[in-house]
Amino acid sequence: MKKEEVPHDKKIIHGEDNSLVKVLYVTDQQGKYETTQYEGWEAENLAMSQAWDDIDERIAQTREKVIRGEVSPIAYFMEKNLMDLPTLASYVGSWKFFVKKHLTPSGFKKLNASKLKKYADIFNIPVEELTHFKG
Amino acid sequence: MKIENFQHKQSAHCESGVTLGLLQHYGIKLSEPLIFGIGAGYFFGHLPFVKVSGVPGTTFRIWPGYIFKRVCKELGVKMKVESFSGKEKGMRALDAALKAGRPVGMQTSVFYLSYFPPAYRFHFNGHNLIAYGKEGNDYLISDPVMETVTRLSGTDLEKARFAKGFPAPNGRMYYPVLTKPDFDLPNAIRRGIKKTCWFMLSSPPPFFGVHGIRFLGRKIKKYPQKLEPRRAALFVGNIIRMQEEIGTGGGGFRFLYAAFLQEAAQHLNNPALLEASNEMTRIGDAWRNFAFAAARVMKDRSGNLTSYDELGDMLIQLGNREKDFFTHLKTLV
Numbered sequence: 064m065k066k067e068e069v070p071h072d073k074k075i076i077h078g079e080d081n082s083l084v085k086v087l088y089v090t091d092q093q094g095k096y097e098t099t100q101y102e103g104w105e106a107e108n109l110a111m112s113q114a115w116d117d118i119d120e121r122i123a124q125t126r127e128k129v130i131r132g133e134v135s136p137i138a139y140f141m142e143k144n145l146m147d148l149p150t151l152a153s154y155v156g157s158w159k160f161f162v163k164k165h166l167t168p169s170g171f172k173k174l175n176a177s178k179l180k181k182y183a184d185i186f187n188i189p190v191e192e193l194t195h196f197k198g
Numbered sequence: 199m200k201i202e203n204f205q206h207k208q209s210a211h212c213e214s215g216v217t218l219g220l221l222q223h224y225g226i227k228l229s230e231p232l233i234f235g236i237g238a239g240y241f242f243g244h245l246p247f248v249k250v251s252g253v254p255g256t257t258f259r260i261w262p263g264y265i266f267k268r269v270c271k272e273l274g275v276k277m278k279v280e281s282f283s284g285k286e287k288g289m290r291a292l293d294a295a296l297k298a299g300r301p302v303g304m305q306t307s308v309f310y311l312s313y314f315p316p317a318y319r320f321h322f323n324g325h326n327l328i329a330y331g332k333e334g335n336d337y338l339i340s341d342p343v344m345e346t347v348t349r350l351s352g353t354d355l356e357k358a359r360f361a362k363g364f365p366a367p368n369g370r371m372y373y374p375v376l377t378k379p380d381f382d383l384p385n386a387i388r389r390g391i392k393k394t395c396w397f398m399l400s401s402p403p404p405f406f407g408v409h410g411i412r413f414l415g416r417k418i419k420k421y422p423q424k425l426e427p428r429r430a431a432l433f434v435g436n437i438i439r440m441q442e443e444i445g446t447g448g449g450g451f452r453f454l455y456a457a458f459l460q461e462a463a464q465h466l467n468n469p470a471l472l473e474a475s476n477e478m479t480r481i482g483d484a485w486r487n488f489a490f491a492a493a494r495v496m497k498d499r500s501g502n503l504t505s506y507d508e509l510g511d512m513l514i515q516l517g518n519r520e521k522d523f524f525t526h527l528k529t530l531v
């Protein structure tokens with residue numbers, strides 16, 4: 064890519080500027096490579112905001128489901144921390160099968176204090192946010 | 199404590215940047231493209247069964263840790279690479295190395311690196327950075343993709359080093375122990391090029407190298423039939439994001455490699471490599487075009503059959519082009 068073609072599209076996500084000044088290898092007028100700085104370009108910004116739209120939507124949907132009593136608060140915080148079941152299971156250090164149960168309201172009720180604490184620590188929240196879900 | 203004479207340098211790619219920073223500290227001054235090329239950082243892989251948040255994984259780089267290891271080996275640098283089962287042990291080892299005056303490279307998860315803009319913070323576990331000191335509970339961090347040095351609390355760094363998921367860093371840390379003043383640079387460059395040719399041409403099909411690019415091309419064509427439009431758009435978006443992984447400008451490390459070939463032409467006194475560099479630049483531009491087209495398809499979200507077909511064709515063409523390129527490059531060294 065030529066230096067004069069380097070795009071400078073700011074990365075606006077969640078209404079805020081998330082640009083990061085990065086290094087890019089570009090050619091000068093003689094075709095020799097040098098470095099320049101740039102903040103991103105449209106294609107990349109679109110891909111990133113699409114990924115966040117999807118995440119935001121999943122978080123919102125899971126929140127509704129918790130309120131309706133279909134899933135447990137752990138499911139909500141799993142989404143909020145951008146985790147999926149395998150990732151969460153490896154943080155818990157337990158089988159996916161068990162963690163999956165904790166995502167249901169009935170499985171969640173059976174959790175003892177130390178298990179709850181473990182989940183709260185993984186999500187970096189106080190235990191009360193799990194037991195008294197406010198969303 | 200702070201390692202006083204450590205110098206931060208912003209780089210395009212985290213691992214070649216970390217390798218550059220660490221070697222530079224011991225007096226080995228190489229440019230980032232040279233490190234990327236000798237370390238054979240150029241790669242392609244598409245693994246439909248390795249899903250990250252339900253999206254199949256695509257990579258434009260070699261696995262984490264490879265560049266550092268390879269460059270050290272080629273330059274006769276003795277290094278220490280450690281992983282840990284326990285967090286405390288891992289943090290103690292880091293403190294001990296810093297105390298001994300050694301800057302330390304580490305594999306981390308971007309999710310816990312609070313100095314990144316929030317939108318960048320996904321569970322991406324292959325990010326590399328350097329610690330060059332500790333003040334109170336804060337570590338002094340030189341992250342090669344950042345403009346300047348920064349800081350990170352011990353708690354965050356511990357979380358980042360011991361993040362779970364794929365690929366789990368397990369507290370992995372590495373640093374040079376002993377450097378040799380003389381090394382055979384031209385030979386290291388030649389071997390690096392040969393290795394990349396091997397990775398791209400001869401790694402097992404269908405997932406890796408040029409086969410992988412064409413494989414992904416064939417897969418994309420089927421997205422509209424197999425997936426609902428929303429998921430298809432998400433899959434395509436992920437390819438763009440991997441291609442754009444910090445500092446590639448749409449070429450998926452292709453421009454960095456072109457810069458390497460330009461320097462290699464000088465060191466090996468081989469003008470044919472200059473021509474190869476030009477072709478690599480054009481391939482990088484073609485990748486950029488692909489990202490542009492993919493972004494349009496993604497935004498459209500209609501699951502339009504022809505547009506996915508076109509994307510697939512673009513990739514198959516890119517695969518063929520890279521195949522010709524590396525078949526030719528192999529004959530030049």
